[in-house]
Amino acid sequence: MKFAPLLAAACLAGPAFADTFEEVKITAGETLFEAECRRCHATNPSDPSYGPPLENVVGRAAGSYPDYDYSIALEASGIVWTPAALRAWMEDNAGFMPGTKMRHVGISDRTVQDFILAYLQDISPQDNTTISE
Numbered sequence: 130m131k132f133a134p135l136l137a138a139a140c141l142a143g144p145a146f147a148d149t150f151e152e153v154k155i156t157a158g159e160t161l162f163e164a165e166c167r168r169c170h171a172t173n174p175s176d177p178s179y180g181p182p183l184e185n186v187v188g189r190a191a192g193s194y195p196d197y198d199y200s201i202a203l204e205a206s207g208i209v210w211t212p213a214a215l216r217a218w219m220e221d222n223a224g225f226m227p228g229t230k231m232r233h234v235g236i237s238d239r240t241v242q243d244f245i246l247a248y249l250q251d252i253s254p255q256d257n258t259t260i261s262e
């Protein structure tokens with residue numbers, strides 16, 4: 130699979146820095162996020178970002194980041210970014226929400242989704258304890 134070298138690298142790096150499998154997932158997720166999402170998404174709101182910053186995205190209402198110029202589709206969708214919604218979005222964002230201006234990413238591998246989700250939850254300290262699938 131396309132991500133195997135990245136995952137292997139993240140897992141090898143894991144034991145030195147991570148105590149639990151959850152931390153290994155977060156580390157792998159960060160590597161995958163860097164490869165797949167970072168070029169358009171800052172995690173730190175003060176960094177320039179083509180897409181909306183994704184800090185605290187888990188549990189956030191879609192299209193609600195202040196002052197970001199969303200598509201009408203996303204702004205009007207009325208959804209909340211639960212893990213299930215984020216999986217559907219990573220898998221086929223344009224199919225999940227026709228009219229979005231985010232380019233299709235197409236991450237259908239459940240393990241890759243898991244890792245990116247673990248990372249997104251890790252950078253969502255406001256909400257990650259209250260949202261499950």
Ligand code: HEC
Nearest residue numbers: 165166169180181191192193194199200203229230231232
């Ligand atoms: C080519 C640029 C690009 C890439 C790569 C990209 N995104 Fe996006 N993303 C966007 C844009 C632009 C939007 C705003 C879409 C809209 O307004 O319709 C967006 C919106 C989002 C949103 C909605 C946020 C909100 O505030 O409602 C999420 C969640 C998201 N992206 C996650 C991801 C993840 C996870 C990845 C990597 C797997 C990713 N994106 C990769 C450009 C990108």
